[in-house]
Each structure stands twice: as structure tokens, then as C-alpha cells.
Amino acid sequence: MNEKTTAELENLRGLIDGVDQQLLHLLRKRLDLVAQVGAVKHGAGLPIYAPQREANMLAKRRAEAKEMNIAPQLIEDILRRLMRESYLNEKDVGFKQVKADLGHVVIVGGEGKLGGLFSQMLTLSGYQVKSLDKDDWVNSESIFDGAGLVIVTVPINITCELIADKLTNLPKDCILADLTSIKGAPVEAMLAAHSGPVLGLHPMFGPDVGSLAKQVVVVCHGRDADAYQWLIEQIEIWGARIVEAEPSKHDKAMQLVQAMRHFSSFVYGLNLYKEEADIESLLQFSSPIYRLELAMVGRLFAQSPELYADIIFAQEESLVAISDYLDNYSQALSILKSGNRDAFVEQFAEVSRWFGDFAPQFQRESRAMLQSVNDMKTG
Amino acid sequence: MNEKTTAELENLRGLIDGVDQQLLHLLRKRLDLVAQVGAVKHGAGLPIYAPQREANMLAKRRAEAKEMNIAPQLIEDILRRLMRESYLNEKDVGFKQVKADLGHVVIVGGEGKLGGLFSQMLTLSGYQVKSLDKDDWVNSESIFDGAGLVIVTVPINITCELIADKLTNLPKDCILADLTSIKGAPVEAMLAAHSGPVLGLHPMFGPDVGSLAKQVVVVCHGRDADAYQWLIEQIEIWGARIVEAEPSKHDKAMQLVQAMRHFSSFVYGLNLYKEEADIESLLQFSSPIYRLELAMVGRLFAQSPELYADIIFAQEESLVAISDYLDNYSQALSILKSGNRDAFVEQFAEVSRWFGDFAPQFQRESRAMLQSVNDMKTG
Structure with missing residues (x-):
């Protein structure tokens, strides 16, 4: 120069x-x-x-x-x-408090990450929040006394049992809610255990979001919606979008959206491990799209195995969706093994027709994402 | 208000x-x-x-x-x-022209999308570019006459045959290069057909990138590197990062990075179709991570089935990687079916240990991506 x-x-x-x-x-x-x-x-x-x-x-x-x-x-x-x-x-x-005359809030499992996030948001909105965790059950009577809202957020596999065993004596007007990622069984358990207002919530985001703005919270109505309408408004004030759903429809979607997705990402990581893949060299050769995919798989393994086990084992029906995927993979592989390129192209075109306008929409969306991935490169 | x-x-x-x-x-x-x-x-x-x-x-x-x-x-x-x-x-x-005294460039398959992109970049850098497509072979002798660089970018399944049949009479000092997404066989075919300088290139990005800045181009050296060093410099001036690789190592990585990835995305889409999933409602319930994943699968089906068939069928060895995945899926599914949660958690932890520091790194990277996905929401 x-x-x-x-x-x-x-x-x-x-x-x-x-x-x-x-x-x-x-x-x-x-x-x-x-x-x-x-x-x-x-x-x-x-x-x-x-x-x-x-x-x-x-x-x-x-x-x-x-x-x-x-x-x-x-x-x-x-x-x-x-x-x-x-x-x-x-x-x-902080946030405006919608229900100023509510008694205090009890978060059962408040020491967990999601419980901690809700505890923080409620506190920022002026509510008094008490956490009830494993060691606090001896004092549960005094903790529940005068509570206006009880939120259950414990591992899925113990949620229903805990509700049935321990939440049968809440104050009559107290609202009982849960944050479990399945909704059918927990909502039923809450309705059976408690005679007052009941609602099921499923926050569709991880506890590491910085803000609830634009995030989705699924609401499954249980009983006496008028009594907890303020809570829905409160969540909207935090910026979240409310999606109302029937528990059964929600749970069916979760078999694909969560159980199947997490399981196939898990197998993807397992497969790299068994193939003794060299991640460093895969990254070297990676197009932005593959780098992004590798990151989406890898992020799973930075998190708690128990959490994913819970989600995958939560619904027996998920096994059907997961097994179906295996069958479809196996059939598509047999096309490959037969060397029948035309049959593969035809099958591909059939799925394309089914995706319809969503395919180009997804292409546009992902293009923006891939550009961002490329922006982040440093060398 | x-x-x-x-x-x-x-x-x-x-x-x-x-x-x-x-x-x-x-x-x-x-x-x-x-x-x-x-x-x-x-x-x-x-x-x-x-x-x-x-x-x-x-x-x-x-x-x-x-x-x-x-x-x-x-x-x-x-x-x-x-x-x-x-x-x-x-x-x-435009871009600085590194090799001003080069004869013209011929792009075999210049009407394709990737050929078009390279044609554009070379023209912007001051080179004279001629395209040679299906109907032009009758005039090929005059098109090749005086060429300083010939770039082959035709479908993978006809690349080697075309090189062996039609590129045996290029000017002696002309550089012969290809843009195929596998490198072993095409580089060998070029070395056999042409006695002058030879190099294999694999641009690791789609033709829809707006700029080559930060994009990766893999270089596999063939013969007489001094003669084509200017071309590598030219590509660097366009902003791309050059990664040198042995053809066999590159091709092995592509079995995982391309064939297996595309195939499993294909099966994911196929599975949604067979399950008669309701995309609209899946999107309603989607966390940012699932929306992103759905977009990554859906984008496939907005593109040419032939292109993906080419990539998946390009290497016989890819079948092994694709079959291994099936075996691993099947074994992991049997853990699920046995209801052995502890075995699943142990297997998960084993893969986590193998990912090592990459897992938290991927989590950080994907968190930034997921935030961007959320930023884009409109209602």
C-alpha cells in the first residue's frame, strides 16, 4: 500500500x-x-x-x-x-400493577429458572412474592395463608402428583396456575385439587430471554376466568402475546414442536459423536446455514439433560410421532439405496406442493437469519 | 387512556x-x-x-x-x-482486476445461478466473460479459442463426464477450474482432461448472497498453483475467505455438512406432510427456536428438487453417514420405548461431554440468532 x-x-x-x-x-x-x-x-x-x-x-x-x-x-x-x-x-x-388488592403470590418451584423469571416480573409489578421449594413444605401452611395466586413450576414428571398431594388446601378464592409445558394433565389435576379459579400457562420461551416483549404465552382456561383476567392483562403489560388454546390441541402440537424436535436434535448430536466428527473442521467448511444448524443442535447440550428428558418423556403419544419419523426416514433411505433419483425428486416435489406458500415465506425469513449469521463472523 | x-x-x-x-x-x-x-x-x-x-x-x-x-x-x-x-x-x-493480461473467461454453465454470480463478479472486475451453455457446443471451438480461464459449473451428476468428453482441447496455458460441491472426482477429471493449470473451487454459499464478504470458498489445488494464484487473490478481493483443503477431506466433511443435513431436513418436511401437521397452528405455538427450525426446513422446499438430489446422490459414501444416523435414531428410540429415563440422561450427558466448550459457545451464538428472530415479529 x-x-x-x-x-x-x-x-x-x-x-x-x-x-x-x-x-x-x-x-x-x-x-x-x-x-x-x-x-x-x-x-x-x-x-x-x-x-x-x-x-x-x-x-x-x-x-x-x-x-x-x-x-x-x-x-x-x-x-x-x-x-x-x-x-x-x-x-x-418496573411495570404497572393490575391487581393492587391481591394477597401475596406463592411460586412453587421459585428457585428454578422459569420460576425465578416470573418471580422477578411479578416483583417488578409490585406484587409480594414468596418462593416455596423442596425444603419449605414444613412451613407451607403459613406460606399459603392469605395467598391470592399460586403458580406451580416444578419438573413435569412430578407436577400432577405434587398438585394432587399438596395443593388441596389453598384459600378458596386463590388462583391456581401452572407453567408446565404440557397442559392437559396439569390443568385437570389443578381442577381436581382446588375448587377456586384455575388456569394453565405455557410460556413458549426459555428463561434466558431478557424481556417478555413479543414472546408467546399459551393460556388454557380452567375455571372462573373472570377471577384471573387481571393476570392475563398483567402478562400482556410485560409485552407478551397471549395465545388461547384447548389443552388437548396444545399438547398435540407440543409432540411435534417440542418432543420430536428435541429428540431429533439429540440424535443429531449423538450421531456426530458416534461418527467422531471433527467439529472444528466441520465449522471451517461450514456454510452459514450449516453453522446455524450446528449451533441449534449444540445449544441443546449446554443445557440440563433432565429438562429435555422431562419434555421428551412427558407425553406417551410423543413416542408415536418420534416413531413415525423413523419410519419416514427409513422409507426415504430405501429410495436413496435403490438409486432411484426420479422417485426422490417426485417425493420432494410432493412435499413442496404441500408446503405451498409457506416454503417461499420460510426461505425469505431464513435468508434474513443467514445474513445475520454471516454478519457475526470475525475472521 | x-x-x-x-x-x-x-x-x-x-x-x-x-x-x-x-x-x-x-x-x-x-x-x-x-x-x-x-x-x-x-x-x-x-x-x-x-x-x-x-x-x-x-x-x-x-x-x-x-x-x-x-x-x-x-x-x-x-x-x-x-x-x-x-x-x-x-x-x-466494481473490483480491482488482478490479472489484466488474461484472455477471456468461459463459464461452462454460465446460465445457472452460481455461474451467473461468478460471471457478474468477474465482469465487475474487468474481465471479459463468455457463457457456454447446452446449445453453444456447436461453437465451442471459437468460444474456447484464446480463453485464459474456463470455469465448469454444471450439475454434479454430469460434471466429470462433461470434463472428460469436452474439455480435452483447451489452450495449453488456460486455467481449468470447477465450482462443484464435491471435489475429489472433478479435480481428477480436470487433471486427466487438461495438461495446464487446474484447481477445484467450492463456494460454500448459495447464489442468493448479495455479497461475497466473509463467505467461504474452498480451494483444492490441482496443478501449477503459481499460474492461478491471481484468481485466489481476486476472490479474496471480493471479500471471501479462502480455505485450502485436500479433496478427500473436503468430500468426507460434505457427507455430514451437506448430504446428511439436507437429507434429514428433507425427511423432517416429509414427516410433517405425512403427519398432516397444521403449519399455521404449529407457528402459533412456536417458540423462536422452533420457528427458526421450521424456516430452515421449509426453505429447502422452495428450491429445486434436482439440486438437492444432485447433492445427496453425489457421493456413494454419503449413504453410510445417512444410514448411521438411522441406526443411532433407532437405538435412542429404543431407550425411549423402554421408559429408561436415566439411560437417556446418561447418553445425553455423554454427548455433552464430547461437545465440550462448543456447547456453551453454540448456545451463545444461537441466543443472538433467536433474539433476532423475535425482533422480526410483527404482531
């Missing part, structure tokens, strides 16, 4: 550094303004996530970007990232 | 809109400055992607963000997104 080039590059880079510093100041200003919006919403008890306002704002910014010859997707991506940051910061001001 | 709240929110939103407009102006300014950097680099023949400069710049910005009480990851994510945009724009200025 000659001296002139070096000087030109240094000069330009200095100017870019200056722009970036202005950028940081703008970010600081925007975060502060949004925090003020949060405070006003907090006072008025409005949900932190307002889809319509967000969509309008993005549409305006996209149009302005276009006029300035900036890709609309660029400003949208940057603003979405900024909004995530603002949602995270909402926690600092 | 009372009047005071409405007025307060409107006032704050007006201020946010003002900040966003300033933000757009800064983005415009930054894109222009980086375009000037691109022009200087173009003149000097420097690669568009400079990992070290990027890492230094990000480290400085993160430190400045921290001082202003802004999450360092926020500014890093925004700058990475901006850099992607700038890489895309590099195409507008």
Missing part, C-alpha cells in the same frame, strides 16, 4: 469514527426518550409492546429511507434491534 | 421521530464515507473485507458505548448490520 492510499484511508476512517460517535449519542438520546415513553405507559398501565404503533413507525421510516436512497430494510433492522434494547430497559422502571 | 397521557406520548413520539430522522442522515453519511473507502481500496487493489480493522473499530466503539451506558452489544450489532450494507454497495464501484 503506498503512502497516498494509506493517508486517504486514514482520513476517511477518521471521518467514519466521527460519524460513529454521533451515532452513539443519537442512540443514547433515543434510548432515553423511549425510557420516558415507558415511564408514561407504566403510569397509565399500557402494554410495553404496541404492534400497531411499531408497524406505523417502521413504515414511515422505510419511506423516508427510500427517499434518501437508503435500503428500507437497513433502517428497519436497526430500529428493530434498538426496540429490543428498549424493551430490555423497561425492566428498570 | 386519558388526555394527558395521550399528549405526553405524542410529544415523546414526535421527539423520537426527530431522532430517527437524524439517524437516517447519519446512515446516509456513513454509507457514503465507506463507499469512498471502497473506491480507494478498489484503486489500490485491497480486499473489501479487512478483519483486523473491523475488530479494532468494533472494540473502540464498544468501549465508547460502555462509557455512555449503552450496551456494547447494541452498537456492535448495529455496526455489523451497517457493514453488511456497505459490502453490498461495493458492487457499484
Whole structure:
């Protein structure tokens, strides 16, 4: 590189550094303004996530970007990232309390990660929260005394038994809810154990989300919905989206969405291990899509085996879905072994027709993801 | 919402809109400055992607963000997104031509998507490019006459035959290269057909990438590396990262990275179809991780069945990897059927130990991805 080039590059880079510093100041200003919006919403008890306002704002910014010859997707991506940051910061001001005259809340299993998250959100909303864990059952009578809401969040395989054995003497008006990832059996167990209001909840996210904004919480109604309507509103104020479902329909979907998915990811990892794959070299050769897939499998093995065992063993019916996959794999493999390329292409085309418009939609979605994966590369 | 709240929110939103407009102006300014950097680099023949400069710049910005009480990851994510945009724009200025005295380039299969991308990149770098497709073989003699580089990019299943049949009479000093996703057989076929310089290339990305910045291109050396060193430099100027590999090692990795991966995604889609899954309702219940996975499977079915058949049928050895997976699935399923939860947990823990530090690394990587998926939600 000659001296002139070096000087030109240094000069330009200095100017870019200056722009970036202005950028940081703008970010600081925007975060502060949004925090003020949060405070006003907090006072008025409005949900932190307002889809319509967000969509309008993005549409305006996209149009302005276009006029300035900036890709609309660029400003949208940057603003979405900024909004995530603002949602995270909402926690600092706390949330409006919907039900001020509620007795305290008891979280059975409050020391678990998900229990801890709900405990935090409820505390930030002004409720008094008590945790009840393994060693606290000797004092359970005093802990439950005066409770307005009891939330059960213990491993799936002991949930129903615990409800039937230990939650039969709650205050009559107390709401009983659970956070279990299956809903049929736990909701039935709660209805049988407790004569007051009952609802089943399934938060569709891991405890490591920073904010509940845009996350889904499934609600299965049990009994006396009027009595717990405030709780649903409270969860919406945290930013989550409520999806109501019949327990049986929810559980059927979970066989595919959770049990089968986790099991096949588990086998994928098991297979790499048995093949003695060299992860380092796989990563070297990886296209963005494979790197992402490897990360999705690998993340499983950074987490608790018990948690996944619980989910996979939770419903007997999941075994059917998991076995069906084996049959389909086996049949497709026999096409491969016969060398019948045309039969494979035909089978592929049949599935494509079934996916219909979802296939191109998924392609667009995943393209955006793959670009982000590529952005993160460092060398 | 009372009047005071409405007025307060409107006032704050007006201020946010003002900040966003300033933000757009800064983005415009930054894109222009980086375009000037691109022009200087173009003149000097420097690669568009400079990992070290990027890492230094990000480290400085993160430190400045921290001082202003802004999450360092926020500014890093925004700058990475901006850099992607700038890489895309590099195409507008073109690229430095490394080998000015080269004869023209012939792309055999230039009408295909990947052929089209390489044709575009070479043209933007000042080379004269001719495409040779099915109907052009009658004129092949005149097309090849004076060629300095011939790139073969036709379906895998006809690559070796085409090389052996039709590429035996190239000019002596002409470089012969291919873009096939396996490397052993094509490189051998090229060495046998042509006595001049030979190299195998495998671009590890789809033809829909907007820019080659940070993308991986695998290089398998064939013969007379000095003669084609300029081509490797040219690809680096486009921003790609070169990974050198032995053909056999590359092909072995592809059995897992491509054949097995594509096949198991195919079966996943096939299984959803056979189970008559309701995609709409699966999406409703989806956690970010499942939505992402569904998108990764669904994207397959928006693409050509022939392309995937080619990749899956390309190497006989892939059948072994694909069959091994079936065996492992079947064995793991028998643990499930026996109801032996402890055995499952033990097996899981064994794989976790094997993943070692990669598991938490993948968890961190995928967490960032999942947050992006959530950012994109609209309602």
C-alpha cells in the first residue's frame, strides 16, 4: 500500500469514527426518550409492546429511507434491534400493577429458572412474592395463608402428583396456575385439587430471554376466568402475546414442536459423536446455514439433560410421532439405496406442493437469519 | 387512556421521530464515507473485507458505548448490520482486476445461478466473460479459442463426464477450474482432461448472497498453483475467505455438512406432510427456536428438487453417514420405548461431554440468532 492510499484511508476512517460517535449519542438520546415513553405507559398501565404503533413507525421510516436512497430494510433492522434494547430497559422502571388488592403470590418451584423469571416480573409489578421449594413444605401452611395466586413450576414428571398431594388446601378464592409445558394433565389435576379459579400457562420461551416483549404465552382456561383476567392483562403489560388454546390441541402440537424436535436434535448430536466428527473442521467448511444448524443442535447440550428428558418423556403419544419419523426416514433411505433419483425428486416435489406458500415465506425469513449469521463472523 | 397521557406520548413520539430522522442522515453519511473507502481500496487493489480493522473499530466503539451506558452489544450489532450494507454497495464501484493480461473467461454453465454470480463478479472486475451453455457446443471451438480461464459449473451428476468428453482441447496455458460441491472426482477429471493449470473451487454459499464478504470458498489445488494464484487473490478481493483443503477431506466433511443435513431436513418436511401437521397452528405455538427450525426446513422446499438430489446422490459414501444416523435414531428410540429415563440422561450427558466448550459457545451464538428472530415479529 503506498503512502497516498494509506493517508486517504486514514482520513476517511477518521471521518467514519466521527460519524460513529454521533451515532452513539443519537442512540443514547433515543434510548432515553423511549425510557420516558415507558415511564408514561407504566403510569397509565399500557402494554410495553404496541404492534400497531411499531408497524406505523417502521413504515414511515422505510419511506423516508427510500427517499434518501437508503435500503428500507437497513433502517428497519436497526430500529428493530434498538426496540429490543428498549424493551430490555423497561425492566428498570418496573411495570404497572393490575391487581393492587391481591394477597401475596406463592411460586412453587421459585428457585428454578422459569420460576425465578416470573418471580422477578411479578416483583417488578409490585406484587409480594414468596418462593416455596423442596425444603419449605414444613412451613407451607403459613406460606399459603392469605395467598391470592399460586403458580406451580416444578419438573413435569412430578407436577400432577405434587398438585394432587399438596395443593388441596389453598384459600378458596386463590388462583391456581401452572407453567408446565404440557397442559392437559396439569390443568385437570389443578381442577381436581382446588375448587377456586384455575388456569394453565405455557410460556413458549426459555428463561434466558431478557424481556417478555413479543414472546408467546399459551393460556388454557380452567375455571372462573373472570377471577384471573387481571393476570392475563398483567402478562400482556410485560409485552407478551397471549395465545388461547384447548389443552388437548396444545399438547398435540407440543409432540411435534417440542418432543420430536428435541429428540431429533439429540440424535443429531449423538450421531456426530458416534461418527467422531471433527467439529472444528466441520465449522471451517461450514456454510452459514450449516453453522446455524450446528449451533441449534449444540445449544441443546449446554443445557440440563433432565429438562429435555422431562419434555421428551412427558407425553406417551410423543413416542408415536418420534416413531413415525423413523419410519419416514427409513422409507426415504430405501429410495436413496435403490438409486432411484426420479422417485426422490417426485417425493420432494410432493412435499413442496404441500408446503405451498409457506416454503417461499420460510426461505425469505431464513435468508434474513443467514445474513445475520454471516454478519457475526470475525475472521 | 386519558388526555394527558395521550399528549405526553405524542410529544415523546414526535421527539423520537426527530431522532430517527437524524439517524437516517447519519446512515446516509456513513454509507457514503465507506463507499469512498471502497473506491480507494478498489484503486489500490485491497480486499473489501479487512478483519483486523473491523475488530479494532468494533472494540473502540464498544468501549465508547460502555462509557455512555449503552450496551456494547447494541452498537456492535448495529455496526455489523451497517457493514453488511456497505459490502453490498461495493458492487457499484466494481473490483480491482488482478490479472489484466488474461484472455477471456468461459463459464461452462454460465446460465445457472452460481455461474451467473461468478460471471457478474468477474465482469465487475474487468474481465471479459463468455457463457457456454447446452446449445453453444456447436461453437465451442471459437468460444474456447484464446480463453485464459474456463470455469465448469454444471450439475454434479454430469460434471466429470462433461470434463472428460469436452474439455480435452483447451489452450495449453488456460486455467481449468470447477465450482462443484464435491471435489475429489472433478479435480481428477480436470487433471486427466487438461495438461495446464487446474484447481477445484467450492463456494460454500448459495447464489442468493448479495455479497461475497466473509463467505467461504474452498480451494483444492490441482496443478501449477503459481499460474492461478491471481484468481485466489481476486476472490479474496471480493471479500471471501479462502480455505485450502485436500479433496478427500473436503468430500468426507460434505457427507455430514451437506448430504446428511439436507437429507434429514428433507425427511423432517416429509414427516410433517405425512403427519398432516397444521403449519399455521404449529407457528402459533412456536417458540423462536422452533420457528427458526421450521424456516430452515421449509426453505429447502422452495428450491429445486434436482439440486438437492444432485447433492445427496453425489457421493456413494454419503449413504453410510445417512444410514448411521438411522441406526443411532433407532437405538435412542429404543431407550425411549423402554421408559429408561436415566439411560437417556446418561447418553445425553455423554454427548455433552464430547461437545465440550462448543456447547456453551453454540448456545451463545444461537441466543443472538433467536433474539433476532423475535425482533422480526410483527404482531
